[in-house]
Amino acid sequence: MAIRQKSTEKRTALLQATLNLVNDNGFHAAPMSKIAKLAGVSPATIYLYFENKQDLINNLYISVKATFSTHAFKDYKEGMTVAEGFKNIWYNIADYKLTQAEEAYFLSQCDNTTMIDEETRQEGLKHLQPLLDLWKRGQEEGLLKNTSLYQLYAFSIYPLAFLMTMQKRGLYQWDTQNLDIVFQSAWDSIKK
């Protein structure tokens, strides 16, 4: 049963409802009935748009990941230098985590649990390719540490998820003021 073209609104409402419920109480506290109610449709309607619950979650992940990477690379150009490019992308990502905290928190949950299919997760990773290419160039130019790209990611991008989570829990106040010093850490950790 393929996804319908009609009524993108309902589809979007369902994805949004799922995101909110999963964020609030976790995957196991987001029953289909609640999702339907929050989206203002019947439980049966969900199955017109998604095959089953797993498919719904997977699609939500894909969808959020897509807007995330759009945001991340929204004004990045391949012509930029490695330093310029990284700064550009990093600030975009930071901005996303700041302004789209709910989406960011959802992604963080997905990336640290078994909530979504491995296959779907792989697909989500593809979006990062421009950053990986940039890093590879940086390594070739001798600018960046000559190590696994996963390591570069772990130390320069992944920490933002932690800060976002702490902020969501009210333990850390992150704003545009201290963004620069955060960036400094990121850059220091990967530069040679």
Place this chain on the structure above:
Amino acid sequence: MAIRQKSTEKRTALLQATLNLVNDNGFHAAPMSKIAKLAGVSPATIYLYFENKQDLINNLYISVKATFSTHAFKDYKEGMTVAEGFKNIWYNIADYKLTQAEEAYFLSQCDNTTMIDEETRQEGLKHLQPLLDLWKRGQEEGLLKNTSLYQLYAFSIYPLAFLMTMQKRGLYQWDTQNLDIVFQSAWDSIKK
């Protein structure tokens, strides 16, 4: 009037079973019946050792967090210099994530989701105090970046969770060989 006593073995078996099942498929795929079966007891027996499922999970978190921090600070001494102390603790933590991957993965899930009570999470945080004290000293000595301790954590410790997860998923090969270059990133990110 000798009587059978509640066995630590059973309690441990239950915690271990829970960890394994939650790691495999998440909280919602770890039903009490499976936990009981894996631990070799009756479902009803679980309730002799834990109030309910949430209490079981909370206790598991507390328990794993405790062994984690014991490991982290196992040979740390307050007399160490900041650099020495950090290196000592960091390598211990890294070693834990390498050798106790299952426990580490479970903690990562807990820290990035709403699986456990906020109260319980707070309790788990206390264990880190020695590291925070060390960092404070490092900042006073002008050695470390003068920023939130959460930021220092985000960039020097939290990344290890990512590497561990990638390794568990077979995407990243981490061993004692590249530990030093990983440490370099951690140190670079926090040092002034």
Place this chain on the structure above:
Amino acid sequence: MAIRQKSTEKRTALLQATLNLVNDNGFHAAPMSKIAKLAGVSPATIYLYFENKQDLINNLYISVKATFSTHAFKDYKEGMTVAEGFKNIWYNIADYKLTQAEEAYFLSQCDNTTMIDEETRQEGLKHLQPLLDLWKRGQEEGLLKNTSLYQLYAFSIYPLAFLMTMQKRGLYQWDTQNLDIVFQSAWDSIKK
């Protein structure tokens, strides 16, 4: 867009099944699974019509109490004299306990145990108001004993529950023949 509607029939069947099972062996021997089976629905369906078991029992009480009082006052008119009115109501109640023995027995259980919520019980009491008003009038006219209305109820109405129970247990044969002498007791007990 025609849709199946929650059927009154199913709701009624569930209430009836509950009544039968509770009457047979008491509240604790009327599991939801049996109720469902007897009503010809799935256990899960019960929860479409009632919040939980307590709610089901409460609703059953309310429902039975309502038909009871409808029966009790079905041809009572406020214009009747006190003696006429009481006789009218009393015979109606007696008739109900005779012909609707199962419902009557259920009410008797509810009124003598903690099976239903206090709040629900209070609601059930309201139905009696016309009788209480009549009695008040009777007291003002100097016809009835000048005492608590609870006492009047205890001696003129409540005894019918006992007779009904004894009859249900096969210990007492109550029929239209001896109804008059029973009424005599009721009247004697409250008249001045």
Place this chain on the structure above:
Amino acid sequence: MAIRQKSTEKRTALLQATLNLVNDNGFHAAPMSKIAKLAGVSPATIYLYFENKQDLINNLYISVKATFSTHAFKDYKEGMTVAEGFKNIWYNIADYKLTQAEEAYFLSQCDNTTMIDEETRQEGLKHLQPLLDLWKRGQEEGLLKNTSLYQLYAFSIYPLAFLMTMQKRGLYQWDTQNLDIVFQSAWDSIKK
């Protein structure tokens, strides 16, 4: 497994605990574990004194019924006139319901539900024999209504259960003051 002679204390404590719990929340909210805890013994110990839960309840009923009838006939003598004898017994019963409200409430629950075995209930009825004999005499003397003894009971004794229950629920204040007018109702209802 016959009832032991030793440790009447524990047996009594168990009966008392059962009575309290059943009175508070009904039969279905008096699990063996709670009964044991309230009585200060192990659950397993209950089975040294009673065959099973039903046996425990039955024994409690028998036991309470026995003290009840002892109280009811404590100073009744067969030589009394019917009027004297009835007054004597009635006031004793009323006194019991007033002063031993918990026991009385428990009996009321048993008599109006299927909580106890029919056989056990029959046994409990035997205790009333002296009153029944008295009534028979009263009928022969032409003093009392010539009807079923169940009817006499229903109108002269059973109402006391209602008043006791209403009092327990705080709806009716019954004390030694209005006892006489209550007795008047009882007597009026059965006398010819």
Place this chain on the structure above:
DNA sequence: TATGAATGAGATTTCATTCAT
């Protein structure tokens, strides 16, 4: 397409009773 009703399967939890000491 869209729905609210309906459900089978299964989740958590409880409980009367037995076990092992």
Place this chain on the structure above:
DNA sequence: TATGAATGAAATCTCATTCAT
């Protein structure tokens, strides 16, 4: 006798999914 641990069976209730319209 007495116990606390242990449990099989069953209770209440939930939920992803399908049915019938």
